[in-house]
Amino acid sequence: MLLLPLTLMIFVILLYGYKSTRKPRHFPPGPSWWPFLGCAPQVQLLRKKTGHLLLATSKLARKYGPVIGLKVGGELVVVVHGAEAVREFLANDDLSGRPNTSLYTFRSWGKRLGIVMTDGDFWAEQRRFLVRHLRDFGFGTTNMSTLLEEESQELVKYLQRCINESEAVVNMHSLFSTPILNTLWRMLAGVRYDTDDPKLAELHEILADMLKQVSMVGKTFAAFPFLRYLAPEASGYNLYMDAHRRLTDFLYKEVDDHKQTYDPEYPRDVMDLYLTVINGNAKLQNSTFSEQQLIITCMDMFMAGSETTSNTLSFCFLYLVLYPEVQKKAQEEIDRVLGRERVPTLSDKHKLKYVECVIWESLRMFVGRGFTLPHRSIRDTELCGYFIPKDVKIVGNFYDSLLGDQCAIEDPMEFRPERYLKDGEVVVPDAIMAFGVGKRRCIGDALAKGNLFLFVTVLLQRFNFSVPPNASPPSTDWEDGLTPRPKPFQVVVCER
């Protein structure tokens, strides 16, 4: 009696297993797909061998070409390598969606919310609103300049306090997270924390935990969602959810504070403005504005804006201690243009061309160690002559175009800011798409560039940075997270 259903079940499983190994026609080449697992085992093996997922897919690109087609669990994934192919990918509107996977809805009450992981009309309206009003509250304006100048001076004071005699040994990889968080949070919610404020420590801890959980390398429970029921602890699901819950609680408290004190006639920050729109639209059905959307947008801004900038600064100072001659040259330029006393402002940027080159070289070192954010094909399309069906996840690998031995940049592992100076002007090669290209381009580049310029200039004007005596030079290897970061390192800081 049981034989027939059992045989049928085995037949269906075998058929499904066989079908899961078949690739769509003209899909980008890549390793063969095993039943149910796709090529996850081969990629995982390569990742173990090379130490990073980024290097694993680069290795596959050597064999299969710049556009490779993978399957991880049940998900089709295309990884794009090399400047030309990555630019073609980012400029293709058909590839401008975001994956609609449970990883990005678990955090937001089962809905697709926020800016970074949404798409379609919802995303377009929300992005437009945010870009417009971030500008009202200072993005790219003199307000922003004043705010960044204040924060960079706070960092100088902090380092001066650390230096009790002539020098201090500082954890450089974590020095920038507080000031960068402050610049971002001041624009969004008008809040500034002092370095020793316990609320800041709380926010830091929550964010660090969350960012650890949202790695670009992927979560086991995202590729195999049933694992969140079978092994919620071991698959990382519980940790992921807990970190997000703590951040949403923190943000809800801030929204409540705003609700108690805000005046719709005089919005103080982006959060006030958002609340005004929510109240105005309260009766509208299908409004894309809601308190939940506000919370997840803030979360997105933290995720997109804090680590990116502070990790670029960490890479910058890592290379400045490894290349003391570069540090000296930048300091000489600062001395020549500003002297030791005048506080730098954003308007000095165009006069400090070598410093600007140091920043571009640091961005190359940071961006070149990572992927783009994941995209999704919103309809069937073509990329570099291959067929990309609708709903495929697609990411760009920046290693090959910025750091790999086949990239168009001379001696790519060398930190050489001069490479951008052409006849006294700063010329950045097209391959360095540090802030992306096309519809999903970064919306925070003005703030990021402003922060990078002021923090580097202010610190080099006041301090010397070097490898601690008797310590080995810090490693240029990196840790994977949501974005790449240097392995923890210390430097000696002394006043000039």
Ligand code: HEM
């Ligand atoms: C060094 C600092 C930064 C770098 C290198 C950087 C880089 C990028 C890149 C490459 C993208 C596009 C990814 C893609 O193609 O999907 C992006 C998107 C984004 N960035 Fe940035 N970013 C930085 C700082 C910031 C800051 C400070 C903010 C916020 C104030 C921010 C907010 C965003 C947002 C919201 C998106 C998503 C846009 C969308 O999906 O429509 N970023 N960023």
